[in-house]
Amino acid sequence: MTLVTWLLQEIDTAEASTRELLYWAQQTILTLKDPKLLGKYIPGWHDWPKVEEACHQRLAELKSDRLILAEHAPEWQTVEWxxxxxxxxxxxxxxxxxxxxxxDWNPAVGQADVLPEGFVAPYVLAPCQTLRLLASPLAGRPGYRTEWRPA
Structure with missing residues (x-):
């Protein structure tokens, strides 16, 4: 499994649980507006709009994570041997x-020998530092590999 595949699975899981929590927050908010409950003491009633707001923010963060993944998705390219x-x-x-x-280093496929001394490769091997940093808060989750740690 690649870092991109693993991150997509983690984002999918987080999105599903956030959407479930959002559903229950919205259902609770609607229930609390029931006239039958007017004047009754309901502990924590005022927190549900905050939960709803946090869920919307989390969904926006997950959307941003998906865009970062798409921007930094690896592709095959000619490299030095x-x-x-x-x-x-x-x-x-x-x-x-x-x-x-x-x-300016664009050799034909199969002709990519070692770069000249002092020349910096025009590519960054995947996974890049951006994806490693994106995954680093999830390092404690199952499936995270130590080779994905940021450099």
């Missing part, structure tokens, strides 16, 4: 996190 991952001189790299000042 020490970074080869498939025997064809290619590796999974972040399409967003690139060393943009070094884009």
């Amino acid at each position: 020490p970074h080869d991952q498939n025997g064809r001189g290619e590796a999974q790299v972040c399409r967003r996190c690139q060393n943009a000042e070094h884009t």
